[in-house]
Amino acid sequence: MTVTTQPSGPELADVHAIVEQVWSSFLGDEEPLLPRYADAAEEGTPAFPAEHVWSAAVSVHGGWTGTVTVELSSSVAQSLTRLMLAMEDEPLDDAEVADAVGELVNMIGGNIKSLMPGPSALTLPVVAAGRAAHSSELAEVARFDAMWNGEPVRISVHAPQS
Amino acid sequence: MAPASFQLIAALVLRETSIIYEPRKEYLVEARLHPLAAQAGCASVDAYVQMLSINPVERRKAIDALTINETSWFRDNAPYQAFTETMLPALMANRTERRHLSIWSAACSSGQEAYSIAMLLDQHLPAGWTADILATDVSTAMLTRVENGRYSQVEMNRGLPATSLVKYFTRAGSEWEIVPALRKMVRTRHLNLAEPFPVIGTFDLVLLRNVLIYFDQPTKHGILRRMHQHVASDGYLLLGSSETTLDLPADLHAMWDREQIGRVQAHRPAGGLTVPRPSSTTFSAALTGARP
Amino acid sequence: MTESPMTQRAMIIDDSKAMRSILRRIVSGLSFETAEAAHGQEALDQMEAGFMPDLCLIDWNMPVMDGYTFITEVRKRPEWRNITLMMVTTESEQGQIVKALAAGAHEYVIKPFTPDAIVEKLELLGLVSKGVLA
Incomplete structure (x- = not known):
C-alpha cells in the first residue's frame, strides 16, 4: 500500500532564489545578501548573532501546510523599513518596522506557497519583536541563512512532523 | 577599481x-x-x-x-503592434502557397524578443501556417538560457501581459518555463554580428534592435550591408527606436528603403518587389546597392 | 495638486504601509494623483465618497476585504466599468492569476517587482505613454 505524504518542504535553491529576488527588488543590489551556510563542524542550527531581533511569520494552509518565518536583526529591520518607506533620518516607530517586516515575509511566503502543491491560502503576517517560537508539532524543513550589512537574516520553513 | x-x-x-x-x-x-x-x-x-x-x-x-535588468517582453510595444497589424498581413498575402514565415532575432539575449514574436505568431497565424524563429547571440550563455526557456519571477513581470503569462508559461520551481509549442518554434545559433555571417538563409523579418549601438561606425555599416541579403525582398528589418537615424554612407543608405509603420520605422531592401524575387537578384542588389 | 480633468487617479490598496509607499512613489512619478486604502472595503468607501480612480493597484491578501472580493464588488457596478484593475500581489500560482483575470482584473503583477515592471504594465494598459520617464 502506498502512503502519500505531503512533500516536506521547498528546495533550498528555490528559497534562496525567492529571497534574493525580494531583496534585490526592494532593497537595491548595492549591498548584496550573502548566503551563509552552516559550518560542517557546527552542530545543528548556526548561531544567530544579533541581540535585538524582529521576526515575522505567515502560514500556508491547503495543498501544502507549513509556516514561513523571517528573522532579522533590528538594524536590518530598520534599514529595510527606511528603504521601503524612502525615509532617511526621521525616527521610525515600531509599527512601521512591523509593517515592513510583515510585508517582507508576505512576499517570501507567498512565493514559497507557489512552489508547493496547491491550492492553498496564505495567512496575514504575524510580526513580533524577538526570536520566533515554533510549536513542537512543526519541524524545520528548509532554512536559508544570510548576512546583510554584516547582520544576520534567516528565512525558515516549518511543516507538520510526518 | x-x-x-x-x-x-x-x-x-x-x-x-x-x-x-x-x-x-x-x-x-x-x-x-x-x-x-x-x-x-x-x-x-x-x-x-x-x-x-x-x-x-x-x-x-x-x-x-x-544593464542586466533591461530586457522586457514586447520591449517598446510599438514594433510588435506594427508586426501584427501591418507586417504579418502583408507577408502572409505574399506567401499563400508556402505558408511559412522565417524570422531572425539577431542578438537575442535571454530570448524575450524571440518568444514575444512566437506568442504573436501563435495568436495570429492561421491554421496550416508554420513559422520558425532563429535566435542568435554572441554569448553562448544567453543561447543556453533561450534553449531552457526559463525566466525568474522578476523577469516575468517585465511587460508580459498576464493573459500571455498564464497561456504560454508553466511554473517550474521559483521560475516559469515557456510551453513546448513555443519553444519548438525557436532555434538558437551562435553568431557574432561583427564577423561575416554563416549561411543562414533569408528571413521575412529580422529584429536587430538595440544592438548596433554597441558597435563602432564601420562595424555598424558592415552589419547593415551584410544584413541586406538576409532580408527577403518584401521583408522587414527592424532596428531599435534610437537607431533608425544612423548616418549611413550614400551607397548603404540607398540599399534600404525606410517605411513608417505607426510609431515604428522599418527598413526594407531597396527596390523590393511585392512578390519574392529569385535570391540571386537580391544578392547582386546587396553587393552594388543598385536598384534593379 | 491642482484639479485638472487630465490628471489620472490611482487608488493603492494594500494592507502594508511600506508597500503602499513604494507603489505611491512609482505612480506619482507617472503624474497620477493617488489615494490609499488598507483593504478593499476602505477603497470602496473612498470611491463611494467621490474619489473615482482610473486605476486600482490591488493586493490580494488583506484584512476585512481581500483584493479578489474587491474586484468582484467593483465589477458589479456598471458605472465603474472604466476603472482599470491591476493586481499587485505575492499570490503567484497560475490558478490564482487565472481566477483574478476571470473576475475582471486587467493585469497582474507578482511581488516582488521592480518599478519598471509597474510602468511597463501601465504602458500595456494604455494608461501611460511610452517614454514618460525619459
Whole structure:
C-alpha cells in the first residue's frame, strides 16, 4: 500500500532564489545578501548573532501546510523599513518596522506557497519583536541563512512532523 | 577599481543606453565586470575596462552585464503592434502557397524578443501556417538560457501581459518555463554580428534592435550591408527606436528603403518587389546597392 | 495638486504601509494623483465618497476585504466599468492569476517587482505613454 505524504518542504535553491529576488527588488543590489551556510563542524542550527531581533511569520494552509518565518536583526529591520518607506533620518516607530517586516515575509511566503502543491491560502503576517517560537508539532524543513550589512537574516520553513 | 576606470565605464553606459551610474555604484560595476574580466583573461577590472575601448564584443558583454535588468517582453510595444497589424498581413498575402514565415532575432539575449514574436505568431497565424524563429547571440550563455526557456519571477513581470503569462508559461520551481509549442518554434545559433555571417538563409523579418549601438561606425555599416541579403525582398528589418537615424554612407543608405509603420520605422531592401524575387537578384542588389 | 480633468487617479490598496509607499512613489512619478486604502472595503468607501480612480493597484491578501472580493464588488457596478484593475500581489500560482483575470482584473503583477515592471504594465494598459520617464 502506498502512503502519500505531503512533500516536506521547498528546495533550498528555490528559497534562496525567492529571497534574493525580494531583496534585490526592494532593497537595491548595492549591498548584496550573502548566503551563509552552516559550518560542517557546527552542530545543528548556526548561531544567530544579533541581540535585538524582529521576526515575522505567515502560514500556508491547503495543498501544502507549513509556516514561513523571517528573522532579522533590528538594524536590518530598520534599514529595510527606511528603504521601503524612502525615509532617511526621521525616527521610525515600531509599527512601521512591523509593517515592513510583515510585508517582507508576505512576499517570501507567498512565493514559497507557489512552489508547493496547491491550492492553498496564505495567512496575514504575524510580526513580533524577538526570536520566533515554533510549536513542537512543526519541524524545520528548509532554512536559508544570510548576512546583510554584516547582520544576520534567516528565512525558515516549518511543516507538520510526518 | 580605479576612479578613472569607473568614469570610463559610466560614460560608456550613459552614451550607449542612457543609464546613469552614479559614483556610489562603483561596487556594483566592479561586481558585475569582475567575472567578465576573469573570463577575458584580464588581470584586473581596470585592465578589462581598457580592453573595452578596442573590443566591441567585450564592450557589448560589459554593457549587457551592467544593464542586466533591461530586457522586457514586447520591449517598446510599438514594433510588435506594427508586426501584427501591418507586417504579418502583408507577408502572409505574399506567401499563400508556402505558408511559412522565417524570422531572425539577431542578438537575442535571454530570448524575450524571440518568444514575444512566437506568442504573436501563435495568436495570429492561421491554421496550416508554420513559422520558425532563429535566435542568435554572441554569448553562448544567453543561447543556453533561450534553449531552457526559463525566466525568474522578476523577469516575468517585465511587460508580459498576464493573459500571455498564464497561456504560454508553466511554473517550474521559483521560475516559469515557456510551453513546448513555443519553444519548438525557436532555434538558437551562435553568431557574432561583427564577423561575416554563416549561411543562414533569408528571413521575412529580422529584429536587430538595440544592438548596433554597441558597435563602432564601420562595424555598424558592415552589419547593415551584410544584413541586406538576409532580408527577403518584401521583408522587414527592424532596428531599435534610437537607431533608425544612423548616418549611413550614400551607397548603404540607398540599399534600404525606410517605411513608417505607426510609431515604428522599418527598413526594407531597396527596390523590393511585392512578390519574392529569385535570391540571386537580391544578392547582386546587396553587393552594388543598385536598384534593379 | 491642482484639479485638472487630465490628471489620472490611482487608488493603492494594500494592507502594508511600506508597500503602499513604494507603489505611491512609482505612480506619482507617472503624474497620477493617488489615494490609499488598507483593504478593499476602505477603497470602496473612498470611491463611494467621490474619489473615482482610473486605476486600482490591488493586493490580494488583506484584512476585512481581500483584493479578489474587491474586484468582484467593483465589477458589479456598471458605472465603474472604466476603472482599470491591476493586481499587485505575492499570490503567484497560475490558478490564482487565472481566477483574478476571470473576475475582471486587467493585469497582474507578482511581488516582488521592480518599478519598471509597474510602468511597463501601465504602458500595456494604455494608461501611460511610452517614454514618460525619459
